[in-house]
Amino acid sequence: MEYTGAEIFVKSLLKQGADLIFGYPGGVVLPIYDELFKTPKLRHILVRHEQGAVHMADGFARASGKPGVALVTSGPGATNTVTGIATAYMDSIPIVVFTGQVPTALIGNDAFQEADIIGITRPCVKHSYLVRDVKDLASTIAEAFYIATTGRPGPVVVDLPKDVLLAKTKFEYPETVELRSYRPNTSANKRQIEKLAAALEEAKRPVLYVGGGMILTNAAAELKKLAHTIQAPVTMTLMGLGSFPSLDDLSLGMLGMHGTYRANMAVTHTDLIVALGARFDDRVTGKLDEFAPNAKVAHVDVDPTAISKNVPTHIPVVGDLKDAMKKLNAVIAESKVDWKAKHKPWLEQIDEWKHANKLEYVKKTNVIKPQFVVEEIDRVTGGDAIFTTEVGQNQMWAAQYLTLKRPRTFLTSGGLGTMGYGFPAAIGAQAAFPDKVVIDIAGDGSIQMNIQELGTAVQQRLPVIVAILNNGFLGMVRQWQQLFHGNRYAYTCMESQPDFVKLAEAYGALGIRATKPEEVGPALEQAIAARRPTIIDFVVDREENVYPMVPAGSPLNKMLLA
């Protein structure tokens, strides 16, 4: 029996185990939408803007560990996905984005709603396909999911011309995918692992520096085992938060530009830094020549290009992080070292740093401090929630003050730093876990970048909570202007703001405002109890800054503490 390309698309997704699409219809993808109409078990969430669809697919993927799927039409539908794709690319998130395309005969003719989306997205995809023949459609979809989810994960774009969706062929979905040009090396080399274990045995002041790879490979249990066995402190990148419990005695919290004092001091004084699924980003290292100046560097990563890219590496280990962690734990189990005794002086030194400069802010009774809102969110939820953030001060306060316990509970745009990410990502996470509490910690600037998705949340009855830390500024940029540009607040003040409570109500959501510290907790409790999309407008201290801060280009131990 022969099927149309549109039918094959739907059948392939179901074969793939994908049962949820975030999408927006349009002319050239109508054949697919016609099939979706007939296939209720393939759920479709109608977004309000295609950027939202991709961030939702991304949030879904980060929260669930399964690949996210977005479907959009050609031309503007496709170009609107670019920021979402670049966001997923920078953070190595497995998503597959299907874009409609004008019929093959018209490609290159500047046809109505034509855009060369393969060309436009080339630098920010793991891979992409233009399907020119319906016979290739099923195998291309299988390859797209395979590539998106294996090795270092990432976004894959599949461009679907309308005539391919209408043409007919037999349906055969490949059971397995084998590509001669793509064989990610996932098995960590035993000898390199032994070298790493030997280096750990020798080190006096080791630090485990953990990135998003730990979450992507679901290796948090292995990390806990390693850290506890060898009694080594763990610092996490923004992307790594949640992979190690932040209240564990061995946790140093986040490192880098807005990292904790103890994490940045530990990294500056370490003699062995073990990078586990992290990539030495400039926001992490500060001034590169003075980063971990006395340390040997070991680096475990599935992507060989990440190794020695920014920092020369003494012990490279290429492979899947979970595999590497298991092998490392096995080698460590044979070790006769008394780890506790060996690391005692180092952990005492860290404890000293911990008490010398804690994360703190000046509490006030008449005005809400943004950090207090995050602390209250943490208290009220007991940490049992999925948090997303926008980008800027809100993101850094969330990273600093949430006491994350589990992986996949902190979703944030780390690499690209996409304002407008958090809200649609929260919707995607909520779609994956309808019963969980999902909270987007937002700023008043960021939330306005994808506020239209409130319509999506209301239509789908997804009870996402948006906690706006409303200071009426683009706060992080304002902070830089204050510290580095002589207090000249050029265009960082949004003098006209919507009334966020009325805005929520206009969309059919719940709107709450809190202006005093004692209203923060009750507002959150009300929102969680309501189980419907909610915006809470927390009117916060306008010129609060994020500290500690390592000015861009400075070494990590030169922190501004207040």
Added chain:
Amino acid sequence: MRHTISVLVENKFGVLARISGLFSGRGFNIESLSVAPTLDLTTSRMTIITRGDDAIIEQVIKQLNKLIDVIKVIDFSEEDFIERGIVLVKVNAEPSNRAEILRMTEIFRGKVVDVSAKTYTIEVTGAEAKVSAFVEMIKPLGIIEIARSGKIAMSRGKKTLG
């Protein structure tokens, strides 16, 4: 340092754009590039001449390998290899300089591949140094037009790319 890198790729839509985009996007330099299908028409062979210190070349090779359509990458610079390029040069052929043009062509083992009343077109093949030397020698005689190919390369002996 100058490196000659051969890349075996899937002969698919857009592969050249992915490779050239990788070089421009990451700030790597391409001195020359050539590409054509191999005996197996599903693969193409590219030869890229690039420059950079060891760290940059290491990244170039890793990044090339990371592209999904790249099957194999070889950096020839650490081994004995053959490199060839071709140049076509159209020169003013006046009665006064024709003999000199032909002498130069002979010295470089080139060929006159086209002749008109006022011009000779000469073909020379060889490694980069030879082709460049020929162009330098012929320049004073009056080059009207020049077309140089990218380089192609191959290991000496038994070793192969794919």
